[in-house]
Amino acid sequence: MTAYDYDVLYIGSGHGTFDGAIPLAAKGKKVAVVEQDLIGGTCPNRGCNAKIVLDSPVALKRHLEEVHGIVTGDVAINWSENQAHKHEVIAGLPDFIQGLLDSSNVDILFGRGTLVDNHTVKVNGEEKTAENIVLSTGLRPNRLNIPGDDLAHDSEEFMNLSEMPKRVTIIGAGYIAMEFATMAQAAGSEVTVILHGDKALRAYNQPYVELVIKDLTSKGVKFIREVEVEAIVGGANGLVVRGSELNIDTDWVLDATGRIPNVEDLGLEEVGVKFNEKGIEVDDHLRTSVSNIYASGDVIDKVQPKLTPTAIFESTYLMHIFAGETTEAIQYPVIPSVVFTSPRIAKAGVTVAEAQANPDKYTIVENDLAGDWYRQVEKEQIGHNTLIFDADHKLVGATEVSNKAEDVINALLPAIEFKFGPAELERMVYLFPSIASQAWGQL
Numbered sequence: 001m002t003a004y005d006y007d008v009l010y011i012g013s014g015h016g017t018f019d020g021a022i023p024l025a026a027k028g029k030k031v032a033v034v035e036q037d038l039i040g041g042t043c044p045n046r047g048c049n050a051k052i053v054l055d056s057p058v059a060l061k062r063h064l065e066e067v068h069g070i071v072t073g074d075v076a077i078n079w080s081e082n083q084a085h086k087h088e089v090i091a092g093l094p095d096f097i098q099g100l101l102d103s104s105n106v107d108i109l110f111g112r113g114t115l116v117d118n119h120t121v122k123v124n125g126e127e128k129t130a131e132n133i134v135l136s137t138g139l140r141p142n143r144l145n146i147p148g149d150d151l152a153h154d155s156e157e158f159m160n161l162s163e164m165p166k167r168v169t170i171i172g173a174g175y176i177a178m179e180f181a182t183m184a185q186a187a188g189s190e191v192t193v194i195l196h197g198d199k200a201l202r203a204y205n206q207p208y209v210e211l212v213i214k215d216l217t218s219k220g221v222k223f224i225r226e227v228e229v230e231a232i233v234g235g236a237n238g239l240v241v242r243g244s245e246l247n248i249d250t251d252w253v254l255d256a257t258g259r260i261p262n263v264e265d266l267g268l269e270e271v272g273v274k275f276n277e278k279g280i281e282v283d284d285h286l287r288t289s290v291s292n293i294y295a296s297g298d299v300i301d302k303v304q305p306k307l308t309p310t311a312i313f314e315s316t317y318l319m320h321i322f323a324g325e326t327t328e329a330i331q332y333p334v335i336p337s338v339v340f341t342s343p344r345i346a347k348a349g350v351t352v353a354e355a356q357a358n359p360d361k362y363t364i365v366e367n368d369l370a371g372d373w374y375r376q377v378e379k380e381q382i383g384h385n386t387l388i389f390d391a392d393h394k395l396v397g398a399t400e401v402s403n404k405a406e407d408v409i410n411a412l413l414p415a416i417e418f419k420f421g422p423a424e425l426e427r428m429v430y431l432f433p434s435i436a437s438q439a440w441g442q443l
């Protein structure tokens with residue numbers, strides 16, 4: 001029998017790796033993680049955690065504006081203090097995650113990993129062998145291929161801004177564009193969002209997306225639809241974003257046109273691992289076209305949303321595979337998602353579009369939450385949800401736009417995932433008064 005250096009070697013140290021690698025090593029397997037940058041990857045360092053700290057005063061500001069009169073006085077966000085606070089909260093996360101890896105005896109190999117053959121990875125000129133290899137290299141920002149694209153910035157640079165620029169122009173209308181437009185506006189910038197189509201956040205219920213756009217527009221954000229950006233040029237007074245019949249003077253440009261998989265210079269072609277522009281191709285066991293090489297997290301070409309909960313589920317599934325605890329194919333649970341605009345839009349399960357396309361299978365119930373006494377407590381101005389039931393009147397999908405949409409969708413998730421009927425619903429008792437109790441009361 002061949003002796004390898006490791007049972008499992010992961011390339012990349014994000015959620016696609018560490019949530020599984022730590023318990024796997026704790027079960028006695030010999031595990032290594034290769035990382036070329038900060039331990040923990042995107043989510044803790046330049047994604048979810050960083051973003052939610054910066055967003056916290058934005059959500060608070062909205063709340064204070066809604067109860068204005070009850071609470072008096074002007075509210076303004078001090079961006080440099082917000083930035084310093086973010087740094088305080090997240091700076092220790094790589095060491096914290098490294099501590100968890102160390103204490104489970106996971107070897108961390110700092111440097112860029114490349115495949116040499118199906119059992120060998122080269123890091124800093126040194127070759128390490130493993131019985132199984134997991135590719136968990138994540139995504140990086142797409143850059144528009146236009147003249148002056150080097151004058152634009154990405155989401156990481158936005159989240160490191162020590163001062164918020166006076167005028168911010170955002171290209172794209174996905175998660176990053178909408179969340180960062182919300183933050184920049186609340187921090188005092190004049191914000192313009194350029195859409196190349198006519199819709200933002202395509203995966204979400206469009207009437208709710210339009211409510212958020214209307215709200216941002218009322219605060220001064222400009223949304224310009226159906227424009228192809230052609231160039232970014234330096235002007236006498238900052239920058240100019242040029243598009244079809246459009247010239248926008250601005251100080252700072254965010255390229256938020258999506259994220260692309262890290263598949264280059266990894267040795268994939270040489271070893272025979274198949275991939276395409278959406279990521280690495282895997283089977284229903286997350287195995288690539290080379291049988292002992294797996295993929296996990298955002299780098300996979302998949303239909304599930306490329307989010308942290310998906311990456312955690314995949315790395316945990318692989319842990320069970322490598323520990324010999326399952327040979328079953330991966331069965332994804334219902335994966336919820338949320339856009340941290342203000343108000344938020346969250347969803348889980350069957351979408352409104354799917355339900356509308358299949359009226360024989362689903363019943364759609366729309367709720368205007370303005371009449372809900374609990375929502376009036378905080379004088380919330382925007383609140384709607386849509387619940388989708390199957391033929392047995394079991395909840396199969398939900399979406400909400402409100403300040404606490406993520407909490408409502410989280411509260412409803414067990415009913416969707418486990419297909420609760422009346423007996424189970426009756427036994428779920430929530431604290432009262434609370435948002436979960438109100439949400440549950442709708443079922």
Ligand SMILES: Cc1cc2nc3c(=O)[nH]c(=O)nc-3n(C[C@H](O)[C@H](O)[C@H](O)COP(=O)(O)OP(=O)(O)OC[C@H]3O[C@@H](n4cnc5c(N)ncnc54)[C@H](O)[C@@H]3O)c2cc1C
Binds near residue numbers: 012014037298
């Ligand atoms: C601005 C932003 C906000 C986000 N907000 C949310 C949110 O609110 N909620 C949510 O669920 N998701 C959010 N996401 C998505 C979330 O961050 C990702 O889904 C998650 O981080 C994916 O984890 P991963 O392990 O697959 O990839 P990553 O965390 O990207 O990790 C990949 C790692 O691999 C390393 N690497 C790559 N190539 C090599 C190599 N050859 N050798 C060594 N190391 C290598 C990289 O340095 C990186 O550390 C956000 C993303 C961004 C960009």
Ligand SMILES: NC(=O)c1ccc[n+]([C@@H]2O[C@H](COP(=O)([O-])OP(=O)(O)OC[C@H]3O[C@@H](n4cnc5c(N)ncnc54)[C@H](O)[C@@H]3O)[C@@H](O)[C@H]2O)c1
Binds near residue numbers: 172
């Ligand atoms: N709350 C969250 O969970 C959250 C927040 C931020 C990011 N993320 C994750 O990060 C990833 C990246 O987010 P994102 O917002 O960059 O991507 P996205 O795919 O959500 O949005 C990309 C946007 O860019 C537009 N676009 C594409 N090409 C363009 C072009 N040439 N010109 C103009 N517009 C163009 C698209 O129409 C779309 O509106 C997503 O996969 C998401 O899962 C999640």
